[in-house]
Amino acid sequence: MEKLILRRVDRNSEEMILNFGPQHPSTHGVINFIVETDGEVMKKAVPDVGYLHRSLEKIGETVTYPGYMPYTDRIDYVAAMFANEGYAIAVERLLKLEVPARAQWLRAISCELCRIASHLISIGTMTMDIGAFTPMLHGVRERETINDLIEALCGARLTYNYHRIGGVAYDLPEGWRDRTLAFLDHFDKFLGEFDRLISFNEIYVKRLANVAVIGGAQAIDYGLVGPNLRGSGVDWDLRRDMPYGAYPSFEFAIPVGRGFVGTSGDSFDRYYVRVLEMAESSKIVRQALETIPEGEILAKVPRNLKPEAGEALSRVESARGEMAYYVVSDGTNKPYRVRARTGSFTAMGIIEDVSPGLMVADLVALIASLDVVAPEIDR
Amino acid sequence: MTTQEIHERLQARFGDDVGPLSEAKIDPFAVVKRERIVEVCEFLKAEAGLEMDFLEDLTALDWPKRNVIEVVYHLLSYRHRHGIVLKVETDRAAASVPTVECVWKTANWFEREVYDLFGVDFPGHPDLRRIMLPDDWVGHPLRKDYQEAGGWHGIGNTRENPLVELRRLDEARKAEKAPPPAAAPAAAPAAPVAPAAPAPDAKT
Numbered sequence: 001m002e003k004l005i006l007r008r009v010d011r012n013s014e015e016m017i018l019n020f021g022p023q024h025p026s027t028h029g030v031i032n033f034i035v036e037t038d039g040e041v042m043k044k045a046v047p048d049v050g051y052l053h054r055s056l057e058k059i060g061e062t063v064t065y066p067g068y069m070p071y072t073d074r075i076d077y078v079a080a081m082f083a084n085e086g087y088a089i090a091v092e093r094l095l096k097l098e099v100p101a102r103a104q105w106l107r108a109i110s111c112e113l114c115r116i117a118s119h120l121i122s123i124g125t126m127t128m129d130i131g132a133f134t135p136m137l138h139g140v141r142e143r144e145t146i147n148d149l150i151e152a153l154c155g156a157r158l159t160y161n162y163h164r165i166g167g168v169a170y171d172l173p174e175g176w177r178d179r180t181l182a183f184l185d186h187f188d189k190f191l192g193e194f195d196r197l198i199s200f201n202e203i204y205v206k207r208l209a210n211v212a213v214i215g216g217a218q219a220i221d222y223g224l225v226g227p228n229l230r231g232s233g234v235d236w237d238l239r240r241d242m243p244y245g246a247y248p249s250f251e252f253a254i255p256v257g258r259g260f261v262g263t264s265g266d267s268f269d270r271y272y273v274r275v276l277e278m279a280e281s282s283k284i285v286r287q288a289l290e291t292i293p294e295g296e297i298l299a300k301v302p303r304n305l306k307p308e309a310g311e312a313l314s315r316v317e318s319a320r321g322e323m324a325y326y327v328v329s330d331g332t333n334k335p336y337r338v339r340a341r342t343g344s345f346t347a348m349g350i351i352e353d354v355s356p357g358l359m360v361a362d363l364v365a366l367i368a369s370l371d372v373v374a375p376e377i378d379r
Numbered sequence: 380m381t382t383q384e385i386h387e388r389l390q391a392r393f394g395d396d397v398g399p400l401s402e403a404k405i406d407p408f409a410v411v412k413r414e415r416i417v418e419v420c421e422f423l424k425a426e427a428g429l430e431m432d433f434l435e436d437l438t439a440l441d442w443p444k445r446n447v448i449e450v451v452y453h454l455l456s457y458r459h460r461h462g463i464v465l466k467v468e469t470d471r472a473a474a475s476v477p478t479v480e481c482v483w484k485t486a487n488w489f490e491r492e493v494y495d496l497f498g499v500d501f502p503g504h505p506d507l508r509r510i511m512l513p514d515d516w517v518g519h520p521l522r523k524d525y526q527e528a529g530g531w532h533g534i535g536n537t538r539e540n541p542l543v544e545l546r547r548l549d550e551a552r553k554a555e556k557a558p559p560p561a562a563a564p565a566a567a568p569a570a571p572v573a574p575a576a577p578a579p580d581a582k583t
Contacts, residue, residue: 324436
């Protein structure tokens, strides 16, 4: 592939090829776009990924089953709980292991808190990419409290390593429930404040409404998942449609993009679905804290795990959509193959076909609204 | 629809080109003949009652003992909430499977990844180039017999213990400071003794 910093294709025209990234704050990590532009309007933006490829799938073949858990954190460091959970469920399916109820609830609580934290980063950086700096700080401020809560729960703020094959590592610490409820009371008010601050700000809406529209059929064809899929008007959420863990016990709505200010499937829909989802996550955490059963937090698991030969796929609804782990066992204590299917990878695949005709500044809005995280693309 | 029923419909349509469903240990799968995979996928996507509109995952498995690479397709239907796992076997030496990019667009990037990391060719793919690794990388890392080449363009993939490096820097610094007080290049063999002298200098 041609890589040039800046090149004019023809002396007499405005056409040029330029590199957007890899070190650019608006690309959300180390991603490179090779942009063909005619003035401000793009002809095409071709993503060039792989800068953060660390062979996490190959590493999976060299460590034992429980030993891979910390590596899953690094697949998606913004929402590491889901990466933990997906891998744990896949191996539990291989072992045909029942997870105790309390552990299921703890998984739901930790994951939904993590979803709020991840969405706060997503919408915060999105507003910053559009040019509003203050909402980002508000988002990060709230996320800090969640980080404190999760640190109290599992001792880490970013790479949690909290879930275990067969349950979770630690039970709720003393006073944690009240601290979390107090935070959620504050957070529900904050969401309204955030909407007043930025969501329906006229300039912000003008930058996002009707920009980079992705229709429902197109979104399915390109394998978009999670909030990106729901932003395009497809009513699908694994937590409700293919439930796992404790989710059948909770009541929550699935926000779907319906053209809140413009067309269904535009950048604003993808943004606002996330804002609405945070309110639903807050509801789930409340219900879970209310109904959490007593009991064990870890099933009886042998020290040396040797699942019988076979293969299993697990699906969880991560903050970036469906995260699937495909684990193949050959009967030894190390996986034969670990495969992580992530939402960001497929989301990047659509950019080349959505970009023609967009302004260069809209590319930033598109990337931000797809909420890609670089290590999740490259793994 | 259960996986069995989907599989029965596939066998009714394609006969022996769709192999038997593997015994249901955890997730069963069916092996499809390499030449028919695109037809099978088109059928699964278009046929009423099946409508697998979502290619959930496309990846591969390397089995050096059997000398095959299996390309694995996880299909899912949003409308009917059912799915099936298909596999295609191909020879390791000349791994090649027809592309399903014409059925689901998302296969484009998945197949590029399998091409990059397993070295499977996908004839008919519109843009088959490496996606994760640099274009001039040698080998396909997710194959079981992959050997690391020991670096790329002078960037090594090994590193010595950082403490060893620190000690060497310390010694180099001491050696730099040593000559001025000694001021006698002829006294080079006595260098190990010299560091005692500059130590008080450094404190002042």
